[in-house]
Amino acid sequence: MQPANRHLACLATVAFLFFRGGEFLLKTRKRLGDLLVEGGLLTAKQLETALAVQRKLNEPLGKVLIKLDYATEQDIVEALAFQLGVSHVRLADLAVCREIAAIIPQALAERYQVIAVGKTGKKLILAMTDPTNFYALDDVRMISGCDIEPVIALEREIVAAVNEIYGVQEPVEKAAGKINGRGGSDMTELEAVSDAPVVHVINALISQAVKERASDIHIEPQYQVLRIRYRIDGVLRETALLPAHTQPPIVSRLKLISDMDIAEKRLPQDGRIKFQEAGREIDLRVSTLPTIFGEKVVLRILDKTAVILDIDKLGFSAANIDAFSNLFSQSHGLILITGPTGSGKTTTLYSTLTVLNTTDKNIITVEDPVEYRLAGINQVQVNAKAGLTFASGLRSILRQDPDIIMVGEIRDNQTAAIAVRAALTGHLVLSTLHTNDAAGAISRLVDMGIEPYLAASSVLGVVAQRLVRVICPDCKQRYTPLPGSPEQLFMAEASPGPAALFRGAGCAACGGSGYRGRMAIHEVMPVTPAVRSLINQHASGDELAAAACAGGMASIKQDAISKVSAGLTTLEEVMRVAYSTIWQRPFNVDQPLR
Numbered sequence: 001m002q003p004a005n006r007h008l009a010c011l012a013t014v015a016f017l018f019f020r021g022g023e024f025l026l027k028t029r030k031r032l033g034d035l036l037v038e039g040g041l042l043t044a045k046q047l048e049t050a051l052a053v054q055r056k057l058n059e060p061l062g063k064v065l066i067k068l069d070y071a072t073e074q075d076i077v078e079a080l081a082f083q084l085g086v087s088h089v090r091l092a093d094l095a096v097c098r099e100i101a102a103i104i105p106q107a108l109a110e111r112y113q114v115i116a117v118g119k120t121g122k123k124l125i126l127a128m129t130d131p132t133n134f135y136a137l138d139d140v141r142m143i144s145g146c147d148i149e150p151v152i153a154l155e156r157e158i159v160a161a162v163n164e165i166y167g168v169q170e171p172v173e174k175a176a177g178k179i180n181g182r183g184g185s186d187m188t189e190l191e192a193v194s195d196a197p198v199v200h201v202i203n204a205l206i207s208q209a210v211k212e213r214a215s216d217i218h219i220e221p222q223y224q225v226l227r228i229r230y231r232i233d234g235v236l237r238e239t240a241l242l243p244a245h246t247q248p249p250i251v252s253r254l255k256l257i258s259d260m261d262i263a264e265k266r267l268p269q270d271g272r273i274k275f276q277e278a279g280r281e282i283d284l285r286v287s288t289l290p291t292i293f294g295e296k297v298v299l300r301i302l303d304k305t306a307v308i309l310d311i312d313k314l315g316f317s318a319a320n321i322d323a324f325s326n327l328f329s330q331s332h333g334l335i336l337i338t339g340p341t342g343s344g345k346t347t348t349l350y351s352t353l354t355v356l357n358t359t360d361k362n363i364i365t366v367e368d369p370v371e372y373r374l375a376g377i378n379q380v381q382v383n384a385k386a387g388l389t390f391a392s393g394l395r396s397i398l399r400q401d402p403d404i405i406m407v408g409e410i411r412d413n414q415t416a417a418i419a420v421r422a423a424l425t426g427h428l429v430l431s432t433l434h435t436n437d438a439a440g441a442i443s444r445l446v447d448m449g450i451e452p453y454l455a456a457s458s459v460l461g462v463v464a465q466r467l468v469r470v471i472c473p474d475c476k477q478r479y480t481p482l483p484g485s486p487e488q489l490f491m492a493e494a495s496p497g498p499a500a501l502f503r504g505a506g507c508a509a510c511g512g513s514g515y516r517g518r519m520a521i522h523e524v525m526p527v528t529p530a531v532r533s534l535i536n537q538h539a540s541g542d543e544l545a546a547a548a549c550a551g552g553m554a555s556i557k558q559d560a561i562s563k564v565s566a567g568l569t570t571l572e573e574v575m576r577v578a579y580s581t582i583w584q585r586p587f588n589v590d591q592p593l594r
Contacts (some may be wrong), residue, residue: 026557031048036065046068047450077153096117100124101166109162112135114158116144122145122147123147127161156509157474160511179198179249205228207238215231219247221294227241250297255269260286262380284300285300307347308351312355315563326526332428334431335463348465353430365406368409390409390411391590420455435464438553441462465520467519470518471514472570475504522556523559560574
C-alpha cells in the first residue's frame with residue numbers, strides 16, 4: 001500500500017473508532033493515567049514517576065506502569081476499555097473458533113498480538129492488546145476484507161490463544177512435506193543440511209518452544225513417525241508428529257549448527273546452538289542418542305530472560321526465607337541445596353549469589369555447564385578433557401582470594417573434602433547434592449567419606465526443594481472435595497475442618513492443562529546445636545529430620561500442603577512431584593504429617 005493511501009486508511013480507522021452506527025465515541029476521552037488516578041489504582045506521585053520513565057524508555061504508559069509494579073495488566077486493560085469505549089473480553093471464557101481465527105495469518109496475529117474471536121456477516125471481532133493500533137486494524141481489514149470491531153484482552157491471553165490456535169503442527173507439517181522423502185540412506189549429507197524446508201522446520205520448532213516457555217524439545221524417532229514433544233512446566237506434551245523420513249535431515253541439520261560430527265551416528269554427542277528469537281539470544285544445549293529407529297535429539301532451552309533471579313519470587317514461605325537468609329548471611333560455612341534433577345537448585349543458587357553480589361565480595365563459581373552468565377561474578381566452566389574438574393577448579397579457586405564460592409555440584413569425595421575444608425577456613429561455600437530431603441544431605445556427605453565431626457562443623461544448613469506447577473489464574477476455580485475422597489481425608493488430617501481447594505479447569509492460556517508456571521516447595525534445615533550433636537553421634541537421616549522438626553523446621557510436605565491450602569497448587573500436583581520421593585510409602589491417611 002502506498003504511504004498516502006495507508007494514511008487515508010488510518011484516518012478511516014480513526015473515524016471508525018470515533019463513530020459506530022452514527023454514535024460518537026470517545027468524545028470526552030480521558031488519559032489512561034488520569035483514569036487510574038481517579039479510580040484509586042494509582043497515586044499522582046506514581047503517575048508523575050511513570051511519565052518520567054516513559055519519556056526515557058519511549059514505551060506505552062501501560063507497559064511502564066506494569067514494569068514499575070504500580071498497576072497490574074488487568075488494571076490497565078480495564079482502564080483502556082473504559083477510556084476507548086471498547087469491550088473487554090476474557091479469552092479464557094471464549095471458545096475461539098479455529099476457522100474464524102485462521103482468517104488472519106499467523107505472522108500477522110503474532111506481529112500485532114491480535115486474534116479474531118467472532119464474525120457476524122462482514123464484521124470481524126478482533127481481540128487486541130492495543131485497540132488504538134491503527135496499522136494493525138488497517139492490515140487486518142485489508143487481508144480479511146471485513147469491517148473490524150476491536151475488543152481488548154490481556155496480552156498473555158492473546159499470546160496463549162495464538163499459540164494454541166495456530167500452534168506448530170501445521171507450519172511444520174507444510175515445511176516437512178517439502179523435505180526430500182528418499183530417506184537417510186540415499187540422501188547425501190550436503191542435501192540434508194542445505195535443504196531450506198529443514199531449516200524452516202527447526203526454526204519453527206525452536207521458536208514455538210520458546211513462546212510456550214518450554215524447557216526442553218524432544219525429537220524422537222518412532223516406528224513410522226518422528227515425534228516432537230515439549231517439556232512445559234516439567235511435563236512433556238506431544239506437539240507434532242512428522243513423517244519418519246524427515247528424521248535424518250532434521251538431525252543432520254541440528255548436528256551441523258551445534259558443531260557435532262554429522263557422519264557419526266553410532267555414538268552420543270553434545271553441542272550448543274545460539275538462536276535469535278524476538279530480538280533476544282537463546283542458548284540451546286543439544287544432545288544426541290542413538291536408538292533402534294535412529295538418533296534421538298534433546299534440546300535444552302536456556303532463556304536468560306525467563307529465569308527468575310529474584311529470591312523473593314522462588315516460592316519461599318516467610319519462615320523459610322528468614323531461615324535461609326540467616327544461613328547465607330554467615331561469613332563462612334557450607335550451604336547445600338538438594339533435590340532431584342530439574343528441581344530448580346541452580347536457580348536458587350544463582351538467586352542467592354545475586355543477593356550476595358556486592359563490590360566488596362570476590363565471588364567465584366565452578367560449574368558444569370555455566371547455564372547463565374552473572375555480571376560481576378567470576379564463573380569457571382568445567383572442562384574434563386583439559387583436566388579442569390570440580391575438584392581441580394576448586395583447588396585453584398582457593399588461591400584466588402575468594403569470599404564466596406559456588407560449586408555447581410558435589411559429585412565425589414575429592415570435591416566434598418575440598419568444599420568442607422574451604423568452609424572451615426573462612427569461606428562461604430554453596431553447592432548442590434542429589435538427596436530426597438534436607439537431612440539426607442548430611443548422610444550423603446558422610447557416605448562420601450567426610451568425617452561426621454567435619455560435616456557437623458562445616459555445614460550451616462541444607463535446603464531441600466521440588467518444583468510444583470501453579471494453578472492457572474485464568475481458569476482457577478474453587479471446589480470442595482467430596483466426603484470420603486482421598487483429597488478430603490488428606491486435607492482433614494493436614495488442617496482439621498472443612499477444606500475448600502482450588503484447581504484449573506483448563507483454558508487457552510494454559511494449553512488446557514489447568515496449570516501455568518511453577519513454584520518451589522522447600523524444607524530449610526539449619527544445623528542447630530541439637531542437630532550438630534546428633535551428626536557427631538552418627539545419627540541417621542530420620543533422627544536428624546526429627547530433631548530439626550522438633551526445633552521448628554517445616555518439612556517439605558508441610559510447605560507443600562500450606563501452598564495447596566492457599567490455592568497456589570493442587571494436591572494432585574504435590575502427590576505427582578513429591579509423593580514417591582518424600583513420603584516413600586503408600587497413601588495412608590492414618591499416618592501423620594512429619
